[in-house]
Amino acid sequence: MSQFQPFAIALRLSGVTLQQQELDTALKQLTSRFEPEDAEDSFYAQVDVPTDNPVRAILELAERSGTTIAAMLDDRRIGKAVLDIAFDYPAEGESMSARLPAHAAAAIAGHGIDIEISVYLTDVEDDEDA
Numbered sequence: 001m002s003q004f005q006p007f008a009i010a011l012r013l014s015g016v017t018l019q020q021q022e023l024d025t026a027l028k029q030l031t032s033r034f035e036p037e038d039a040e041d042s043f044y045a046q047v048d049v050p051t052d053n054p055v056r057a058i059l060e061l062a063e064r065s066g067t068t069i070a071a072m073l074d075d076r077r078i079g080k081a082v083l084d085i086a087f088d089y090p091a092e093g094e095s096m097s098a099r100l101p102a103h104a105a106a107a108i109a110g111h112g113i114d115i116e117i118s119v120y121l122t123d124v125e126d127d128e129d130a
Helices: 020-027 054-074 104-109 126-129
Strands: 006-016 033-036 044-050 081-092 114-122
Touching: 006 054, 020 044, 020 054, 044 054, 054 081, 054 104, 104 114
Parallel strands: 081 114
Antiparallel strands: 006 044, 006 081, 033 044
16 A cells, blocks of 8 residues: 655646735745746746645645635636645665545645646665765
């Protein structure tokens, strides 16, 4: 049985037309990154989500900011919202799996936020040093 243990979770917002302080206030949390995109008056923003209890953190994110994100997606103050959940894949591994509980996925997806799973090969630096 797999456990849901990502090493990082980030809410990534693209096509943001608000200023950082206005976005932070609307989301009821601080963005960890906020930078211009190629399009004029369009920004990329990121909110880091804690991973010590990832399911609870995802549910809290949905409760705190989900309705606001859905509204901002509808009126185009945000172009796209993606919750990126990152797992590590050990170099010596043959396979991996992780189960995102349905209630956590529904809490995020119900607000128009896509879910993206990222997998990173680990121990690469150790292999290069050998």
